[in-house]
Amino acid sequence: MNIFVINSGSSSLKYQLFRLPAEQPLCSGLVERIGLAEPRITHKVFAGGEEQVIRQSPTQLPDHRAGLQAVLQLLTDATLGVIANPADIEVVGHRVVHGGETFAATTVINPAVKAEIKRLFSLAPLHNPANYLGIEVAEQVFPQAKQVAVFDTAFHQTLPEQAYRYALPEALYRQHGIRVYGFHGTSHKYVAAQAAAYLGNPDARLVTIHLGNGCSMAAVRGGRSLDTTMGFGPLAGLVMGTRSGDLDPSILFHLIEHLGYSPPEASNLLNKQSGMLGLTGYSDMRDIGRALDEGDERARLAYELYAYRIKKYIGAYAAVLGGLDALVFTAGVGENDPLTRRLACQGVEFLGVRLDEEQNQLRNGQLREINAADAAVKVLVVPTNEELEIAQQCYQLLADSY
The missing domain is CATH 3.30.420.40 (ATPase, nucleotide binding domain)
Structure with missing residues (x-):
């Protein structure tokens, strides 16, 4: 076909x-x-x-x-x-x-x-x-x-109600659809399936970590998304190339009421002028990595903040899943930036996560383990392929009619 x-x-x-x-x-x-x-x-x-x-x-x-x-x-x-x-x-x-x-x-x-x-x-x-x-x-x-x-949102339709509802008046959900939808679902679905097949465990407890210009994580068990970092829109969760990720909503009120921002200006600030760009002046991790090598303190802080947010969600999602079988890094930064992976995994050794730094430095474009051989939790790098996932979903839907 x-x-x-x-x-x-x-x-x-x-x-x-x-x-x-x-x-x-x-x-x-x-x-x-x-x-x-x-x-x-x-x-x-x-x-x-x-x-x-x-x-x-x-x-x-x-x-x-x-x-x-x-x-x-x-x-x-x-x-x-x-x-x-x-x-x-x-x-x-x-x-x-x-x-x-x-x-x-x-x-x-x-x-x-x-x-x-x-x-x-x-x-x-x-x-x-x-x-x-x-x-x-x-x-x-x-x-x-x-x-x-x-x-992109379909994979996250399996979230339980306590994960997708906000603590807002019910009418805002019932009448206006204000809830967590989640994004990057095609990528999370693809890499979760690849990881589960590699582990030989269809019920694997996975935290999938999609790090590109846009970034999101998902708690996946048995191929079902149980929670995800992006919400009603793609602004929430991790620090991204130009998006702020999680912040106190009162900041928005302060921007509008006290600093003279209009709602469109505040939206532009949080979506297009924040994240790594706001912290360093660069939105591309390769540029930030070069700045870090040159001793740029803003780049150092940005890397630490970026990885800290990932680490917080690893801990949260291990709790959601009731344990952890593997971390799965994917997308441009997740697949190609050893420093991000190392910083994100530091401090969660109590969960059974331990990197093999030599393996972490390798790049071969293939699914690979980068955990220490005796680590209780696998750490995998799984190249995403959203286009192939889309094609395969189309094929599965239509194969019987051809």
Whole structure:
């Protein structure tokens, strides 16, 4: 089954094409700066164990439809193409960030599903409109394909009520849906399944730690999410690249009432000017790591604060799970930053966590253990693959009908 996975952003389009059940993509790519000056396309084709990269700089890509049409030309290219025509795409899988309480599973898209995604725009104003646009464009470019939505929030729909409810008047939940939804669910689901399979324990008690520009953690047992750090929106929990993570809500009132911030300005501050950027002037951990090597005290504090928040949630989630079988680090920082992993694991040795520092320093792009050989708790680095997870969920949903 040819499954084309799309992650549509406001000015970008990320994609991979899989021929399931094979897990290796036929091609992948990224269209950037759609509707802006100097758009770029990076397209990779995987054939015979080799990777060929095509880079294009179109004079203009006025909208997402133009971007997807440019991708289609690459997919069907006479020399490097991987399909003959658009009809070869049987399924288009879409990442949709917010599914509210409506969508707890992968769903075939129809007019009612689209209407519900649209209704949820206010809960994910930066993401759901772009995801919706990707659906509409794909329906035009691949009209014969089944369109399928995979929701980032769906994995966390298994949270118990005491974990997803806030201590607010009940009407705010019943009438307005104010509750914990959680995000990065596709990544947490994928790495939790990989870790449980590696451990040979389907009931494994796992803390999955997704550290990229956005960061979140989840308490997972038996493949079910029991708690997660992000909440009603993606601002809560860990310190992130530009987001503050957890803070005292009274800070917001102080900003607005005493420092003259408008609500939009306060939102911009907490979402786009805080986190590691606010602490150091950099949002990328590689830049912060270089600053740390140069003796920058702000970088030192930022690393310690970042890891301290992770450590607090490790302890909290070990309590939620009633014990711990493995910590699972994933995503760009989680997979590639040994210092973050070391700092996050220091001080939780009482839980059975002990790193092998030599293993922690290695990078091989594969699932691997970085714990000491005799440690009671495994510490795993598991590369995430959200696009493959989306493709596999589409395949599982539709395989019986093909």
